[in-house]
Amino acid sequence: MKESKQYDKIFKENVAEIFLTLCEKHFNIKIEKTEQIKDKLQTTLEREPDFLQIIYSKTREKFIFHIEFQTEDETDMLLRMQEYHAILSKKYKLPIEQMVVYLNKIPSKMKTQFLENEVYRGFNLVSLHQFNYEDFLNSQVAEQVILSILCDFGRQESVEVLEKIILSLHKISEDKITLQKYIRQVLVLSRLRNLTNLFQKTIENNMAITLNIDIENDIFYKKGIEKGIEKGIEKGIEKGVEKGIELTIINMIEKKLDNQFISEITGLSISKIEKIRKGLKK
Template sequence: MSQDYDKILKENIEALILPLADKLLGLSLGRLEEIPDDIQTTLERRPDFLKRVISSNSHESYILHLEFQVKDKAAMLNRMLLYYAMLKEKYGESIKQYVVFMGRRKPRMSTQLKEGMIDYRFSLVDIHQLDYRKLLDDATQPEQAVLAILSNFKKSEVDTILPEILRKLQALTNNERKLRRYVRQLEILSNLRDLQKETIKHTEAMPITYNIEDDIRYQQGIKYRKRQRRKYRGNY
């Protein structure tokens, strides 16, 4: 399931980075530049987001590195330190690192290492602290409206907020195909808040044509049945 979350973030990150930086990280980003992220060749995975930020009012720059986490892993500290060391060695620039946590519970991972001569830390931010009202009201792209499902609201408010999110998605998409795509993303992300049943209830009430074969629940069922068949055949 974590692959589904990663896929959504990779598809949406360019549209999300400015509102995330502003509302969650407290950063005002100027111009963003691509930088080669070939440090991935010596690591298990590539960075989730890696750009050079050029300040809008000066020539100062820094490297912005973001990782999105669903699981509360103690190993993130060593991974972020490794990223930092490799980026510093390759580019020699200032680096700002953030782990954006999307899991169900408050994260407890360590963010600082003090050991001998080493004094390192990264910033950990919980996406559930985002103000849903401001995020939804300010949304100019559907990716931002989808993200509102992870923001700060009570579970008792879900039957009011989910219809708001869906209406916003309808207003920000110009065709049914795109709307179906974002509705599927909403259903997947809602699982991170244990709201998938409620989300499915509201999305099924929407007046859109739905292709069942595109539905994530249908696809997961097909994959599950295939695994069961292979397992069954393997026993004989």
């Protein structure tokens, strides 16, 4: 899966909890209720204009002249022309003049101009890096805490913030599986701030919380993570390291961790982990 799609997946899963905070806290909008729009928006509009030309003139800069010939008194004609305008603007980056030539003898009632509150004038831009991480860290909603990784850490050391995120998620997660899901999401988002390696080490240092493992007594974990990640699991430098890695994975499987999470922690492919998992069932 492409990185951008991984990020999109996380935000689509969590958006219901995220947008409420943004609306209420940062736009001062008091929400009484919401209703989800489930329709998929068409990404490609098949529109063939009746007349479309680039006009060159000595008296003004070049522009696009668009004409539609209309026999019906179409209620949504203004919106249709707006669609044309958006498509043409994006493609040609030129000024546009539009005209509808009405062919029916019955007087038209078509709207030709938008009201003030119907005119598209732009959008609000929210940069998460402009927020202090504590704005989201102190939330009781895990999906909001996750956003802390993308905020401004101020003068705080990155590792300290990452530890706080783990502790906060641990505190509000209902069970271990849910916690692992949120930790995985933070791990993915950490790539956007070049914090992946540091966050992996923070996960290791907080393993007793993140995976419910006593790392002081877990020799296999130490062998696999410390030697494997630091020296290169995938290269299999020594047979002993390879064995340590395999034992680490077995240990994680027995603790009911899923393949995706084990792969992100150890660096091994999901197919290799699945092979080890199947071997345990024989």
